[in-house]
Amino acid sequence: MPRGDPHNETTTLRRLLGVLLRPRSINGLVLASFAVVATPLMVAIVASVVYVNQLNTQSERLVMQGVAVTRDSKRLNSLLIGMERSARQYRVLGDPELLRRFRSQAEEFEDELIALAGLHLDTVPSWNLSSLRRTVAGLARQLGTGRRQTDQVITALNAVRRATEAIADQGTRFVDQELDRLQRTARHARLFLLVCAFALIPAAVALGLFLTFVITRPLRQILAAVGHLGTGDFSRPVSIVAPAAELDRLGERLDWMRRRLATLDQEKQQFIRHMSHELKTPLASIREGTELLADGSVGRLTDAQREVATILQTNSQDLATLIDNLLNSAAWQQQRARLEYAEFDLAALIERIVQRQKLAIEAHGLRVKRPLGPILLTADADRLHLIVDNLLANAVKYSPPGGIIRMEVEQGPSGGTDLYVSDDGPGVAPAERERIFEAFVRGSSTPGGRSAVKGSGIGLSVVRDCVEAHGGRAEVVGRGDRDSVFHVHIPPQNAQV
Numbered sequence: 001m002p003r004g005d006p007h008n009e010t011t012t013l014r015r016l017l018g019v020l021l022r023p024r025s026i027n028g029l030v031l032a033s034f035a036v037v038a039t040p041l042m043v044a045i046v047a048s049v050v051y052v053n054q055l056n057t058q059s060e061r062l063v064m065q066g067v068a069v070t071r072d073s074k075r076l077n078s079l080l081i082g083m084e085r086s087a088r089q090y091r092v093l094g095d096p097e098l099l100r101r102f103r104s105q106a107e108e109f110e111d112e113l114i115a116l117a118g119l120h121l122d123t124v125p126s127w128n129l130s131s132l133r134r135t136v137a138g139l140a141r142q143l144g145t146g147r148r149q150t151d152q153v154i155t156a157l158n159a160v161r162r163a164t165e166a167i168a169d170q171g172t173r174f175v176d177q178e179l180d181r182l183q184r185t186a187r188h189a190r191l192f193l194l195v196c197a198f199a200l201i202p203a204a205v206a207l208g209l210f211l212t213f214v215i216t217r218p219l220r221q222i223l224a225a226v227g228h229l230g231t232g233d234f235s236r237p238v239s240i241v242a243p244a245a246e247l248d249r250l251g252e253r254l255d256w257m258r259r260r261l262a263t264l265d266q267e268k269q270q271f272i273r274h275m276s277h278e279l280k281t282p283l284a285s286i287r288e289g290t291e292l293l294a295d296g297s298v299g300r301l302t303d304a305q306r307e308v309a310t311i312l313q314t315n316s317q318d319l320a321t322l323i324d325n326l327l328n329s330a331a332w333q334q335q336r337a338r339l340e341y342a343e344f345d346l347a348a349l350i351e352r353i354v355q356r357q358k359l360a361i362e363a364h365g366l367r368v369k370r371p372l373g374p375i376l377l378t379a380d381a382d383r384l385h386l387i388v389d390n391l392l393a394n395a396v397k398y399s400p401p402g403g404i405i406r407m408e409v410e411q412g413p414s415g416g417t418d419l420y421v422s423d424d425g426p427g428v429a430p431a432e433r434e435r436i437f438e439a440f441v442r443g444s445s446t447p448g449g450r451s452a453v454k455g456s457g458i459g460l461s462v463v464r465d466c467v468e469a470h471g472g473r474a475e476v477v478g479r480g481d482r483d484s485v486f487h488v489h490i491p492p493q494n495a496q497v
Contacts, residue, residue: 033211044196051189069171106140123174234262383466390459398425415492427484433476437464
C-alpha cells in the first residue's frame with residue numbers, strides 16, 4: 001500500500017493536538033486555567049504530605065526502636081550479672097539448682113539477643129549478635145562439666161560483658177544516628193516549605209496573572225471591536241486572538257456583522273446621495289418658479305399672493321440647505337480620513353460664512369458678534385468651513401428675532417484653538433447634550449414654527465465628525481451667564497494621534 005503524505009499527516013497531528021490542548025469553550029478554558037494555576041500548589045501540598053509522613057515514620061522508628069534497644073541492653077546487662085552470680089555461687093556451692101538457674105538465664109539472654117536482632121539496627125550487626133548467642137549457649141553447656149571448665153566460664157563472662165556493653169554503645173549510636181536523620185529530614189522539609197512560600201506560590205500567582213491576561217485579552221479585543229462598530233468605524237477587521245475556539249467563533253461573527261454593517265452603511269450613503277440629487281432637480285425648478293413669482297416677472301401679485309410666494313421661496317431655500325447638508329454628510333462619511341492641513345485665517349473664514357448666510361441673518365433681524373483680528377490656524381480649511389457653517393446655521397435657526405449670535409475664538413499657549421458659538425435661543429436641555437451631536441437627532445427645543453421645513457438632524461453630526469477627524473472634541477458647555485454654548489476644540493497639528 002502507498003504511504004500517506006507526510007505533510008498531511010503532520011497537519012492532521014497538529015490539528016489533533018490543537019483540539020486536545022486548546023479548550024473549545026470558555027468554561028473549558030477557565031477550568032484548564034484553574035488546573036494550571038493549581039498544579040504548583042498541589043505539588044507543594046503533596047510534597048509537604050510526603051515530608052510529614054516521612055518525619056512521622058522516622059520519629060516512630062526512633063521512639064520504638066530506641067526504647068526497645070535501651071530496654072534490651074539493660075535486660076542483657078541484668079541477665080549477664082545474674083549469670084555471673086549464679087556461676088560463682090555454683091563454683092563455691094556446687095548446687096544443681098544454681099546450674100539450672102544459670103542455664104535458664106542463658107536462654108533468656110539468647111532470647112533477648114534474638115529480639116534485638118529482630119529490630120534490624122544499622123549499628124548492631126546481626127552476625128555479632130549470632131556469635132554472642134552461640135558463645136552464651138556454649139558457656140551454658142560448659143558450666144558444670146568440671147571445676148576448671150567452671151573457672152573458664154566465669155572468665156569468659158567478662159568477654160561477654162564487654163560485648164554486651166558494646167551492644168549498648170551501638171544501640172546508643174543508633175539512637176543518635178536516627179535523631180540526626182530526623183533532624184536532616186526536618187531541615188529539608190523546612191527548606192522545601194520555604195521554597196514553596198517564596199517560589200511556588202509566586203509562580204502560581206504569576207501563572208494566575210498570565211492566564212487572566214490571556215483570558216481577558218480576547219474580551220478586551222471584543223470590547224474594542226464593539227466600540228469601533230458603535231462609533232461607525234467599519235474599516236477595521238475584527239481579529240480575536242483567543243485560547244478558546246468559542247471566542248474565535250464569536251470574533252468571526254463580529255467580523256461578519258462588521259462587513260454587514262459596512263455594506264448597509266454604503267447602501268445608506270448611496271441612497272442619500274441619489275435621493276439628494278433626485279430632489280435637487282425638481283427643487284431647482286420650484287426655486288426658479290418662486291423667484292419669478294416673487295420678482296413679479298409673471299405679473300403683479302397681490303399682498304396675499306406675494307406673502308405666499310415669499311413663504312415658498314424661503315422654504316425652498318431651507319430645503320436646498322437641508323439637501324446640501326445631506327450631500328455634505330454623505331461626502332464626509334467617505335472622505336473623513338483624508339485631511340489636508342494648511343494655515344489659514346479663521347477670522348476671515350468666519351467672516352465669509354457670515355456673509356454667505358447674510359440673508360437668513362437679516363431676515364430674522366439677528367446680529368453676529370465675531371472676532372475681528374486675524375486668527376491663524378493650521379487645520380483642514382474645508383472641514384473648518386463645514387464646522388463653522390453648520391454651527392452658525394444652527395444658531396440662526398434657533399435664535400429669536402432680534403437676538404445676538406456670539407462667535408468667540410480662543411487660542412491657548414499649547415497651540416490649541418477653541419471656538420465658542422452661542423445664541424439667545426432656548427438652548428439644549430442637559431439630558432440631550434450627549435446625543436445632540438448624533439446623526440438624525442434633534443433637540444426638543446424647536447425654532448417656534450418660523451419655517452415649515454424641519455431640520456434633518458445631521459448638521460451637528462457633521463460638526464462632530466469633522467472635529468474628531470482633527471483629534472478634537474465638540475460639546476455643549478456652560479460659559480459665563482449662558483447655559484448652552486457650543487464648544488469646539490481643535491488641537492495643534494503636532495498633537496494628532
